[in-house]
Amino acid sequence: MEDYALRKTLPLKLEVVLYALSDPVRLHIVHSLAKRGELACYAAVAGLDIAKSTQSHHYRILREAGIIAQRKEGVCFISTLRKADLDARFPGLLDAVLLNFQS
Amino acid sequence: MEDYALRKTLPLKLEVVLYALSDPVRLHIVHSLAKRGELACYAAVAGLDIAKSTQSHHYRILREAGIIAQRKEGVCFISTLRKADLDARFPGLLDAVLLNFQS
Numbered sequence: 001m002e003d004y005a006l007r008k009t010l011p012l013k014l015e016v017v018l019y020a021l022s023d024p025v026r027l028h029i030v031h032s033l034a035k036r037g038e039l040a041c042y043a044a045v046a047g048l049d050i051a052k053s054t055q056s057h058h059y060r061i062l063r064e065a066g067i068i069a070q071r072k073e074g075v076c077f078i079s080t081l082r083k084a085d086l087d088a089r090f091p092g093l094l095d096a097v098l099l100n101f102q103s
Numbered sequence: 104m105e106d107y108a109l110r111k112t113l114p115l116k117l118e119v120v121l122y123a124l125s126d127p128v129r130l131h132i133v134h135s136l137a138k139r140g141e142l143a144c145y146a147a148v149a150g151l152d153i154a155k156s157t158q159s160h161h162y163r164i165l166r167e168a169g170i171i172a173q174r175k176e177g178v179c180f181i182s183t184l185r186k187a188d189l190d191a192r193f194p195g196l197l198d199a200v201l202l203n204f205q206s
Contacts, residue, residue: 014203015125022122092199100117100193 012066012089020065025050026058027101030067033081034098041076115169115192123168128153129161130204133170136184137201144179 020026025045032044042055050058059079062068067086070077086094123129128148135147145158162182165171170189173180189197
């Protein structure tokens with residue numbers, strides 16, 4: 001099992017987190033992860049008509065901003081929302097974004 | 104007096120607001136406006152070493168996202184934060200961002 005939560009020990013930056021959240025697809029992914037816990041592969045965007053390379057790009061932006069963690073299991077990434085880390089660093093921010101997201 | 108709050112009647116969009124806030128200079132402007140009320144010209148970035156065209160660019164992004172309103176008085180723009188509109192549309196979001204901004 002390989003750990004892809006590369007930025008786990010790096011400090012979360014407000015402007016980087018806000019940028020990562022400033023896209024409807026990435027908001028959809030974050031909302032799905034908040035609702036359903038960890039999701040395998042690109043399940044969070046399964047209902048959306050998005051090329052695989054674009055899906056991968058969106059997940060990378062979220063991972064590099066520290067919003068999600070990913071680990072590899074077999075041929076798949078398992079993604080989870082780093083809610084506890086985000087809540088500790090930026091109290092109220094993720095909840096405010098999720099509250100206001102219309103999926 | 105000319106009103107530059109061009110998007111005043113357009114719906115605020117979450118991803119557009121988050122994008123506009125995803126920059127340290129724009130966060131600084133929003134924080135200054137929240138603290139000091141309306142500010143003339145580019146007073147909010149007076150302490151920062153930023154070219155005038157770049158200042159103008161940042162204000163435009165904020166205005167087009169609906170985060171600030173601007174009106175012209177003489178040779179200057181007067182900028183104000185559209186806090187009431189933002190709070191009504193996205194409850195808790197601006198407060199969470201301001202709370203977590205370290206100027």
